[in-house]
Amino acid sequence: MRQPRDWSLYLVIDARLAAPRSIEDVVRAALRGGVSAVQLRDKECPTRNFVELARGLKAILGPAGVPLVVNDRVDVALAAGADGVHIGQSDMEQRDARRLLGPDAVIGLSVETLEQAERAESLDVDYFGVGPVFPTPTKADAAPAWGLERLAALRRASRHVLVAIGGIDLENAGATIRAGADGIAVVSAICAAPDPERAARELRTAISGARRA
Secondary structure: OOOOOOOOEEEEEOHHHHOOOOHHHHHHHHHHHOOOEEEEOOOOOOHHHHHHHHHHHHHHHHHHOOOEEEEOOHHHHHHHOOOEEEEOOOOOOHHHHHHHHOOOOEEEEEEOOHHHHHHHOOOOOOEEEEOOOOOOOOOOOOOOOOHHHHHHHHHHHOOOOEEEEOOOOOOOHHHHHHOOOOEEEEOHHHHOOOOHHHHHHHHHHHHHHHHHO
């Protein structure tokens, strides 16, 4: 049986933004600050190194009950014992990823338009990664920004957990939750922060405040 997950504060790791600190150090700090899920994303890392890195992060996150999701690479997720994968519109199809990973694995799916979300509504995925909600410099090929109104429209139309991503920081995190996101995924707001633990804690506070409101 697939266990429920907390997607409220979802860290997407970018090694370049984390440097000169190690990915492991940033993840440990973010975990202390309240991050509830971590995605490992690296389009250039050799497979063997990628698997080793994922295994190391799983060893950090597993005891805390925080899921490790691997971007795109089903093979790496399987080899490393990660909790699942996040796939995009041009990656492996959801049904193939589910067949390979099994019924209990996490599968997240990126949706960049309302039309993509509508087509994916019947799929067996754990969440939609919706974005970019705001313009973002961390993904050069990002689609046009959703904005909060379209995010709210998707919330009204979808049964899925919605994790908003793209240009989200401390200033707009609360508004994103109030617009209907179940969680926020951040990259630079934690990876590039001077103090990742403090950054995560402040974001977590913003999320809690928005939910109370």
